[in-house]
Amino acid sequence: MVGKDNLRAEDLNLCFKKLMMVAGSGNSEKGVNLKVGVITEWKDIPVELLMQILSLVDDQTVIIASGVCRGWRDAIYFGLARLSLSWCSKNMNNLVLSLVPKFAKLQTLILRQDKPQLEDNAVETIAKCCHELQILDLSKSFKLTDRSLYELALGCRDLTKLNISGCSAFSDNALAYLASFCRKLKVLNLCGCVRAASDTALQAIGQYCNQLQSLNLGWCDNVGDVGVTTLAYGCPDLRIVDLCGCVRITDDSVIALATRCPHLRSLGLYYCKNITDRAMYSLAHSKVNNRMWGTVKGGGNDEDGLRTLNISQCTALTPSAVQAVCDSFPSLHTCSGRHSLIMSGCLNLTSVHCACAVHAHRAFTTFPYPAH
């Protein structure tokens, strides 16, 4: 909840001294006293330590703790770096409106909802008050409109992780606008944002968010090759790309990702029916290119390359092409327990096996009757 490294000691001490002066005036016997730099009330717990203790309790308790005394309230309001209100099933919007403005140093805010509660005015408050915000989860906020994205773009420019999955009301223009301001984005979840995730939006993301490492475009069926290709060219640091259900994309998208994103670790192509062997051979070939490039740079790590590939329901693929990918990336496994090459629904790919499965099979056939 509260990362200790996020707290600047001098800031906290300054805040603490300030609240001591406040507490000292008026009712000194009740207040928190300072004797030669030693905190004699509060059971001798300094602010940083209080925050560490509160990092071990649930978020609801943290909010309750802010109503204990002035010292705790100010410490929490000033020191809290992470807050989750996902437990709130009824009044999340009101809670955001009343609480968020008080947490000056908030860096992570989780507002995942089971039933939509958040409205634009809450996001507006977040954008106006939490300028240091880096991680924001607004998933399943069906009530939010473009106004929220415009406000976030202007108020929270340091965002590195944004989850707006299921926010179906957002448009691609608003997302493009956000991308042009929040250029530090590294993780973006657009799963189910059918209107927002279009080629226009992806082009803007590719142009402005060059540090992007993870992008989820699950079930965004407006996404096409133009958007994904631009993205691959603009964001060479991409590691995780989920294109599940993006039915319009073809081999060109996969080829662009394979050639332009050397750090690609995970690729989801579930239900991408237009993907053919050409894309698979491109992925297999990219490993060779990346290995050569790695030796030139002095890197060359065996762990580089794909670790997860989902090609379920990609019925146009043949076993030889998929086997080529499997052979190129030792981290891809078909064996049970380490399932990272997912091929469910592709009945013609049952012959594809990872290296360890082949070794096990060979070992078994070589010594069918081991000595007892």
Added chain:
Amino acid sequence: MPFSIFFFFFFFFFKMKSYIWLQTVDGSIQQVEEEVAMFCPMICQEVLQTGMGSSKNYAISLPQRVNPAILGLILDYCRFHQVPGHSNKERKTFDEKFIRMDTKKLCELTSAADSLQLKPLVDLTSRALARIIEGKTPEEIRETFHLPDDLTEEEKLEPLRNITDDPRIRLLNRLYARKRKELKERKKLKDVEVEEEPKDERSVEDLLSFINGADGDMKGTRTNKNKKKNRRRKDHAKDLSSKNENENDKDLNPLPSAYHNVYFDNALEASASKHSRMQNLPAISFSPKFEFIDGDVDDDLDPAMKEELDREVEDFARRLNSDWPERMQILSLGQDRRLVPISINSNGSTHLYTALAGNSISKVSGS
């Protein structure tokens, strides 16, 4: 011969076993086995960097938060954990027994361990304190940790208002509704005073016939009454529609009605005419957006319960408003915007000083 060998080994063992001298904040000096003391990163760092602790004259001064009693506990912890032979189960059992102490001692121990950079012990005691805090109400936490009860009723209730169904919140909202009602009535009375008394333009004959009470006239008066009733109903409907129109004005006022008093209202009215957005008023915890509507909240209650609730509200109001100017000042402290108390001049006019910190003070007066 065997005795001399035993003596030699005894002497050799104690000579070889090195110690570190530690001085606590009260000045007392303690001799501690090196391997035990070096388990604390802070002491280890001090020994390696400065070479202190080798003798009584060069004892390592421990941080202020480490008193002799707590140091004893910390050394017990270090003695057990620096021995490599213990299993995880043994360590876990020791830790569980070790933290069975009163909250005061646990807090002191956490603080001392933190100042000695003894992370495993800090984690252990922090977890124990977190378990104590979890699931408690603010009152229980205050009691457990002997913390000052220095928040106003509103400040105490605000964190709870959207996360728990606290009956006091209902009480507070009811109080606010009543306060607003009173203010409205006061304003109406003011308006009535300002209005001129309506002149009776009826003729003497009409009045006489009304007094004599002829049948037809009676009917006439009845219909008149009904007309008046209808008019009243229409007016009420108009009021309701105008209420919606005036909601924006209500939202402009950032102060909960529990804080209002006559002087303050005057000052607010004056400032409202000066600054349409009321930029220079402090942001107070309860925003009007979430308050209950003005109407009677508990009309459905039976009279006895209503009476009891009214008594509670009165008591609550007394506590809430006993020292509202000081509370206002307390509330505004620590925020960017600061409210300086209202001063009443000899001529009866009030001055409300409101200012943004560091900016020039704007003076709003209302007679």
